[in-house]
Amino acid sequence: MKRSEIKTEYTWNTEDILSGISEFNDRFLNLEKQVDFSMFKGKLSSPDVILECYTKLYDVYSELEVLAVYAMMKRDENGADPVANELNCKIDDLSVKFSAETSFIDPELSTLGKDFLENLLKDGRFNDYELDIKRLIDFLPHLLSAETENVLSLGGKVYGGYHDAFSMLDNVDLDFPTIKVDGKKVRVTHATYSSLLQNPDEKVRKNAFKSYYKAYLKVLNTITALYRGNVDKNVFLSRVRKFNSSLDRALFGEEVDKSVYNNLIKQTHKALPTLHRYISARKQIMNKTIHMYDLYVPLTENADLKLDYNEAFDLVLKGLEPLGNDYINLLLKAKNERWIDVYETEGKRSGAYSVCVHNLKHPFVLLNHTKTTHSVFTIAHELGHAIHSHFSKTYQPRTKSDYKIFVAEVASTVNEVLLIKYLIANANDNKTKKYFLSYYLDTVRTTLFRQTMFAEFEEKAHALSEQGSPLTKETLNAIYLKLNKKYYGKSVVSDKEIAYEWARIPHFYSAFYVYKYATGIIIAIAIAEKILSGEKDAVKNYFKFLSSGASDKPTELLKLTGVDLTSNEAFELAFNSFENALIEFEKLN
Numbered sequence: 090m091k092r093s094e095i096k097t098e099y100t101w102n103t104e105d106i107l108s109g110i111s112e113f114n115d116r117f118l119n120l121e122k123q124v125d126f127s128m129f130k131g132k133l134s135s136p137d138v139i140l141e142c143y144t145k146l147y148d149v150y151s152e153l154e155v156l157a158v159y160a161m162m163k164r165d166e167n168g169a170d171p172v173a174n175e176l177n178c179k180i181d182d183l184s185v186k187f188s189a190e191t192s193f194i195d196p197e198l199s200t201l202g203k204d205f206l207e208n209l210l211k212d213g214r215f216n217d218y219e220l221d222i223k224r225l226i227d228f229l230p231h232l233l234s235a236e237t238e239n240v241l242s243l244g245g246k247v248y249g250g251y252h253d254a255f256s257m258l259d260n261v262d263l264d265f266p267t268i269k270v271d272g273k274k275v276r277v278t279h280a281t282y283s284s285l286l287q288n289p290d291e292k293v294r295k296n297a298f299k300s301y302y303k304a305y306l307k308v309l310n311t312i313t314a315l316y317r318g319n320v321d322k323n324v325f326l327s328r329v330r331k332f333n334s335s336l337d338r339a340l341f342g343e344e345v346d347k348s349v350y351n352n353l354i355k356q357t358h359k360a361l362p363t364l365h366r367y368i369s370a371r372k373q374i375m376n377k378t379i380h381m382y383d384l385y386v387p388l389t390e391n392a393d394l395k396l397d398y399n400e401a402f403d404l405v406l407k408g409l410e411p412l413g414n415d416y417i418n419l420l421l422k423a424k425n426e427r428w429i430d431v432y433e434t435e436g437k438r439s440g441a442y443s444v445c446v447h448n449l450k451h452p453f454v455l456l457n458h459t460k461t462t463h464s465v466f467t468i469a470h471e472l473g474h475a476i477h478s479h480f481s482k483t484y485q486p487r488t489k490s491d492y493k494i495f496v497a498e499v500a501s502t503v504n505e506v507l508l509i510k511y512l513i514a515n516a517n518d519n520k521t522k523k524y525f526l527s528y529y530l531d532t533v534r535t536t537l538f539r540q541t542m543f544a545e546f547e548e549k550a551h552a553l554s555e556q557g558s559p560l561t562k563e564t565l566n567a568i569y570l571k572l573n574k575k576y577y578g579k580s581v582v583s584d585k586e587i588a589y590e591w592a593r594i595p596h597f598y599s600a601f602y603v604y605k606y607a608t609g610i611i612i613a614i615a616i617a618e619k620i621l622s623g624e625k626d627a628v629k630n631y632f633k634f635l636s637s638g639a640s641d642k643p644t645e646l647l648k649l650t651g652v653d654l655t656s657n658e659a660f661e662l663a664f665n666s667f668e669n670a671l672i673e674f675e676k677l678n
Contacts, residue, residue, distance in 0.1 A: 090433070090435065091434060091435055092166060092167065092434040092435065092437070095432055095434060099398070099431040100430050100431070101162070101428060101454070102426070103159060103162055105450045106159045107156075107159050110172060113159060113160070113176060116152065116156060117156055117179060120153060120156065123145075123152070124149060124183065124186055124187050124190055125190065126145070126190045127190075129142045129145075133197045133198055134201065136212055142194065143215075147487060151446070151447060153180070153184065154446035155449060157180045157184070158444055158449065158453075160177045162453065164177050164438075165438035166430070166436075167435065167436035167437060170436070181246075184245075185242075188245060189243055192235070192239045192241075195232055196233065196235040197235060199225065199229055199232045206225060210222055217486045217487075217488045217489070220488060220489055220639060230331060233329070241326075241329070248322060251315050251316075251318050252319070252599070255312065255316075255595065255598055256595065256598075258308065258311065259593070259595065263305070265278050265300070265304045266300045266303065267300075268285075268293070269296075270285070277304075280439070281297075282297060282301050283385065286298065286382055286385040287386055287387055289386065289390070291383070294382040294386060295380070297382070298380075298382035298584070299586060302587075302589065302590075303586075305589060310562065312592040313562040313592070316550075316591075316598075317559075317560040319598050319600070320551055320554045320560060320600070321554060323338075323600050324554050324555055327555075334552070335551040335600060336551065336601055343494060344495075344642040345495050345643065345644060346655065348655050350544075350604060352655060353604060353607055353611075356657065356660035356664070357541045359664075360667070361538075361575070361576060363664065363667060363668050364534060364538050364577070364578070365577070365578030366671060367530055367534065367674075368580040369578075370678065371384070372581075374388050379581045379582065380581065380582045381573075381587045384577075384581070385531075387524070387527070388523065388524075389521075389524040392524035393461060393462050393524075394461065394462040395460040397460060398432075401458070402420075402468060404465060405465065405468050405469045405472070405504075407511060408504075408508035408510075408512065409504060409508065411507060411620050411621060412507070412620070412628060412631075416476065420476070423472060423475060428451055428454055428475065429453075429456060430455050430456065431458050432456075433457040437457065438455065439457060440455075440457065441455055441456050441457065441467045441470070441471050442471065443472075443478065443501075445475065445479070445482065446491075447482045451479065452474070452475035452476075452478045454471045454472065454474075456468065462528065465508075466509075469501075469504040469507075469508045470501040470502070472504065473500040473502070474500060476635065477492070477499075477501075481639075482638075484636035484637075485637070485640060489638045489640045491639055492637075492643070492646075493643045495605050496609075496612075496634075496643045497605070497609075498605060499609050499612050499613055499616070499634075501609075502613030502614075503613040503631070506614055506617040507617050507620070507621070509525060509528060509529045510621060513526055513670075513673075519677050522677065523674065523678075526670050526674040529670050532610075533610065533667045536606050536607065536610045537610050537611060537667075538576055538607075539576070540603045540604065540606040540607040542572050542573070543597070543604075544601070544603050544604035545572055546568060546591055547600060547603070550565060565589075565591055566588040566591075568591075569588055569591045570583060570587065573587050608654060610663070611654075611659055612650075614663040615659040615662040616631055619651060619662075627650075627651075630649055630651065631650050634646055634649045637649065
């Protein structure tokens, strides 16, 4: 469908950002003139000059963010639009220039010493910049000379080259085969693979699985080289920055203590018997030997939600009623004021996301709605991101409104958990209830258990590289297969193809990102359980968290909701919720 054929009410209103391309070009030309920071080089020695530099830094960065979001959204409306692609190229180039121009600031400030920086924190004029100063003080052991920092900043595009090359191979160049489904040829692609694994015909699922991985097997040597290069890059940057490991560097950047990561692995291992029990339940229901390609097939037929967008949105509103009227009214505001781009159109970016920066009037959400259960949950998920961003930018200054990625999936997943709990509680019959229980169990399986397994794989791969051991395809396959068998247990056959599933995971090129999906759902379930149980001030405390932005370290901000990931309570709430759903599921079979 062409974009021009979509009703305006179902498209986002980019004029809330800029009036059009002409305004973009005018503001871009003006911004180019502002990127010069040479007047501050060698002069960051007095609080007055430092304050002036920080003010300009955020003025320029804020404008760059707005223009970047507009360019991205225009490209995502139609990736084939040459004008939109040109805007993004211009933003990319200016971003690199901005990074290089400002790379001297932290090294120069670091020469003033810890005592000087701590005195700045006592100066009320620097209240908005206290996080920058605190982070600089923490970063002092890892900071390099101004010249070296400048060189590293210029490597921005180079560092992303492995991801870009994998993305091009994965999305464009892979030669996916076709299989027969109901007598018709169907090409196995990223878009069709997940639906093919849900096909009730085992032969279709098996052929899709083997065909899909056959495409990766053909280029496994190339993908191994790309992944090895990406890991080596991470190890290089970690050593240059004087971190003990790549994991330490990643956690430092997120301001997350390593005990949180270790606790995730430890507590998930303890809960694996419950996961194995769920896999065993699937095996009994399907009454067959379970293979990896059987894990996504629905256990109930014709129970999928088939709602148009307005019906789906109304259902989301019902599911999120425990959050109160103010929250519901914000959701309606997002719909009525065109924060959301709803339907798939020619050239539009696939998937879904929410985007917001401080100087935007409001967040924006991209969807590609279809009449599926997944699309209903996508609405809840992305609006969770949007409302989190709205609260954050409303109640925090621009220097503290951009919350850390570590907590970025919390609000979105709280919405999903509240919605699925509502659907389970209000199911009209056992078949529907069984479907929603299975949906919840599979959500936890794929988001918590599977992402934790991914995280373990990343840690082991990076550790081998740090020890000087070569990352060959045989080594990586062996690591992954062993983990797969451990996590899924003996009730499922770990087919040989699953050994190189690692080769198709794009997130592995953003090292140590995936564990945040697992912690995100653990936090979300814990918060949702507190809200649904009627715990005193649970909603009020949750809103405090949503409004906190980056005003403190993320693990400290989570404590506003009563969640402490260094202790066991949140993990116990999450895994108990999983087990309770499993018990209820088992009773229906």
